[in-house]
Amino acid sequence: MRIGELAERAGxxxxxxxxxxxxxxxxARRAVNxxxxxxxxxxxxxxxxxxxxxxxFGLDETRPFVECLRAGHPHGDSCxxxxxGYRRKIAELDALIGQLQSVRxxxxxxxxxxxxxxxxxxxxxxxxxx
Amino acid sequence: MRIGELAERAGxxxxxxxxxxxxxxxxARRAVNxxxxxxxxxxxxxxxxxxxxxxxFGLDETRPFVECLRAGHPHGDSCxxxxxGYRRKIAELDALIGQLQSVRxxxxxxxxxxxxxxxxxxxxxxxxxx
DNA sequence: CATTGCCTTCGCGCGGACGTCAACGTTTAG
DNA sequence: CTAAACGTTGACGTCCGCGCGAAGGCAATG
Numbered sequence: 001m002r003i004g005e006l007a008e009r010a011g012x013x014x015x016x017x018x019x020x021x022x023x024x025x026x027x028a029r030r031a032v033n034x035x036x037x038x039x040x041x042x043x044x045x046x047x048x049x050x051x052x053x054x055x056x057f058g059l060d061e062t063r064p065f066v067e068c069l070r071a072g073h074p075h076g077d078s079c080x081x082x083x084x085g086y087r088r089k090i091a092e093l094d095a096l097i098g099q100l101q102s103v104r105x106x107x108x109x110x111x112x113x114x115x116x117x118x119x120x121x122x123x124x125x126x127x128x129x130x
Numbered sequence: 131m132r133i134g135e136l137a138e139r140a141g142x143x144x145x146x147x148x149x150x151x152x153x154x155x156x157x158a159r160r161a162v163n164x165x166x167x168x169x170x171x172x173x174x175x176x177x178x179x180x181x182x183x184x185x186x187f188g189l190d191e192t193r194p195f196v197e198c199l200r201a202g203h204p205h206g207d208s209c210x211x212x213x214x215g216y217r218r219k220i221a222e223l224d225a226l227i228g229q230l231q232s233v234r235x236x237x238x239x240x241x242x243x244x245x246x247x248x249x250x251x252x253x254x255x256x257x258x259x260x
Numbered sequence: 261c262a263t264t265g266c267c268t269t270c271g272c273g274c275g276g277a278c279g280t281c282a283a284c285g286t287t288t289a290g
Numbered sequence: 291c292t293a294a295a296c297g298t299t300g301a302c303g304t305c306c307g308c309g310c311g312a313a314g315g316c317a318a319t320g
């Protein structure tokens with residue numbers, strides 16, 4: 001299989017595949033004429049990269065998974081390094097979520113304060129009846 | 131007050147102040163020689179921008195607050211448009227947090243599955259006795 | 261011969277908030 | 291008078307990751 005076919009089957013552009021190769025993922029054997037030659041396993045490899053990308057992994061972060069696959073393991077996450085990759089990403093996400101949550105709370109506090117200070121008088125959230 | 135003094139007092143660079151002006155925030159009067167001239171209210175204006183920036187507001191999103199201040203209101207968030215700005219940002223943050231949470235859960239599920247499939251056997255989270 | 265596919269390398273684009281430099285005018289202190 | 295310090299505009303560089311586009315040339319196939 002050459003680059004065009006792999007690109008079509010994987011649903012990415014040939015540019016993307018060459019880019020992956022330039023980044024050290026997805027190395028390709030070469031035919032005598034210099035054409036890149038791929039096997040079916042490379043399809044799974046690209047699929048693994050895309051999946052992780054969808055999770056917000058950077059290209060570099062997909063490396064352990066890719067190397068795990070290339071080492072012959074059944075899944076990209078069949079290796080300890082990949083699991084660590086998961087764990088790091090989860091920790092990263094938790095940290096980010098926490099920061100965003102904190103900002104969210106601060107902005108909400110500002111909103112509440114500003115609403116209370118409005119010259120038109122505070123807009124009550126609950127109906128006051130007497 | 132000229133640009134250097136305002137920059138120092140506000141804790142930003144002169145480049146930043148000129149940039150704000152170019153973006154339509156922070157318009158400056160000009161002296162006869164063409165120098166930008168600022169008043170004390172501009173200091174509060176810059177402070178308002180920085181505060182919002184810290185909350186993750188883009189420059190454009192600070193516009194209602196800035197115009198509110200320039201309209202003579204006591205705070206940048208003394209205007210309805212500013213409150214809407216707060217609300218939009220909160221909604222934005224909620225959406226983002228939700229997405230990240232979803233991704234986090236998916237990655238966690240992958241991690242759990244991969245751990246269970248490890249050739250070394252699943253690493254139990256709880257001791258099994260008996 | 262034409263078409264299609266592939267090869268390489270170089271450089272561009274995006275988006276936002278600036279940094280940095282150039283080349284020049286102004287003010288101020290010695 | 292001169293030099294430093296400050297001001298002006300304009301244009302380009304940076305960071306970040308993930309690519310895209312195009313030029314110029316070789317390979318395979320009809």
